[in-house]
Amino acid sequence: MKIDIAELWSAEEQLLLDVRTPAEFAQGHIPGAVNFPLFTDEERVAVGTLYKKVSPQEALLKGLEKVGPKMSGFVREAMSLADGKRIVLHCWRGGKRSESMGWLLGLAGLPVATIKGGYKAYRSFILKAFQDQILKMRILGGKTGSGKTEILIALREKGAQVIDLEALAHHKGSAFGALGETPQPSVEQFENNLYEVFRQTKHNEPVWVENENRLIGKVFLPEGFWKQMKMAPLFQLERSLAQRKAIILAQYGDYPIAAIQQSFEKIKKRLGGQNMQLATAALERNDLAEAIEIALYYYDKAYQYYLDKNTAPSIQKLKVGAADNAQIADQLIQLSKAIKQEPERHS
Numbered sequence: 001m002k003i004d005i006a007e008l009w010s011a012e013e014q015l016l017l018d019v020r021t022p023a024e025f026a027q028g029h030i031p032g033a034v035n036f037p038l039f040t041d042e043e044r045v046a047v048g049t050l051y052k053k054v055s056p057q058e059a060l061l062k063g064l065e066k067v068g069p070k071m072s073g074f075v076r077e078a079m080s081l082a083d084g085k086r087i088v089l090h091c092w093r094g095g096k097r098s099e100s101m102g103w104l105l106g107l108a109g110l111p112v113a114t115i116k117g118g119y120k121a122y123r124s125f126i127l128k129a130f131q132d133q134i135l136k137m138r139i140l141g142g143k144t145g146s147g148k149t150e151i152l153i154a155l156r157e158k159g160a161q162v163i164d165l166e167a168l169a170h171h172k173g174s175a176f177g178a179l180g181e182t183p184q185p186s187v188e189q190f191e192n193n194l195y196e197v198f199r200q201t202k203h204n205e206p207v208w209v210e211n212e213n214r215l216i217g218k219v220f221l222p223e224g225f226w227k228q229m230k231m232a233p234l235f236q237l238e239r240s241l242a243q244r245k246a247i248i249l250a251q252y253g254d255y256p257i258a259a260i261q262q263s264f265e266k267i268k269k270r271l272g273g274q275n276m277q278l279a280t281a282a283l284e285r286n287d288l289a290e291a292i293e294i295a296l297y298y299y300d301k302a303y304q305y306y307l308d309k310n311t312a313p314s315i316q317k318l319k320v321g322a323a324d325n326a327q328i329a330d331q332l333i334q335l336s337k338a339i340k341q342e343p344e345r346h347s
Helices: 022-027 041-053 056-082 096-107 118-132 148-157 165-169 187-200 223-231 241-252 257-266 273-284 288-308 325-337
Strands: 014-018 086-090 112-115 136-142 161-163 206-210 234-238 315-319
Touching: 014 056, 041 056, 056 086, 056 096, 086 096, 086 118, 096 112, 112 118, 118 187, 118 223, 136 148, 136 223, 136 325, 148 161, 148 206, 148 325, 161 187, 165 187, 165 206, 234 325, 241 288, 257 273, 257 288, 273 288, 315 325
Parallel strands: 014 086, 086 112, 136 206, 136 234, 161 206, 234 315
Antiparallel strands: none
């Protein structure tokens, strides 16, 4: 049986098996899928080389030679993993690899479906979804150190929908954003993980997203999602410099000075030689607060530049003062409810 991508999430109990090689899987895969490779990376190269340089028949024979001894193992492992659930298989384009594995597991009496078009169809589907499926986005903005991530957490605790882009990207968005984070996913996998959250979002209810550049570390937002962000109302948090310095100091104060120095090197040209020297001197005397203020001089100018160019249909400023995150979340929810008209669908 073959299913369309749109049917992939219709069943609650199923096992998604990706029969591509480990290298293909690592580059990008459907969240929740289990890698169940028909070929190893090396075997696929060998078969592909024969296909191109000799003939499809020789490639087929080589494939059978590699797969034959593994067939009983595939069946046993699939039975163990599935535990009675329907198995959904896919390869890159829904071709020979997934069809071969489907034939084998079906022969063993397992309930099996394959995805039409495979992983390639999935990728096309999700990128189109970011363009066509419109969210009621609410963008949470504010200069560096405004505590936006903590307020997103407070919004979620209040029952609001949140898409935490920095958590998905494993990066906090600035030159210092990789500190304390695990390695970033590939751009492809970031998009896949983002869609998994996107598809589970109730599109008729507001969803809060932090105001980000399109590039977050080394990954970037898919175009359709990015366009939606640019059309959404912006809620701009306003905190004093002293408050923002305190927030950043609490966030980064436990990291080694050497790691913070390396992050400063990334913005050396933008800071300018004199400011970089001052920041380095502050770090050498363990004065992180002074170094933070120097960094904010650059980030505040950059943020204001992009704020002046912002195309949001509305920008509401919220002076938060000494309010705690829960109080700020309550204010944002009330301001959101007051929005009478949502942005029109973009072309």
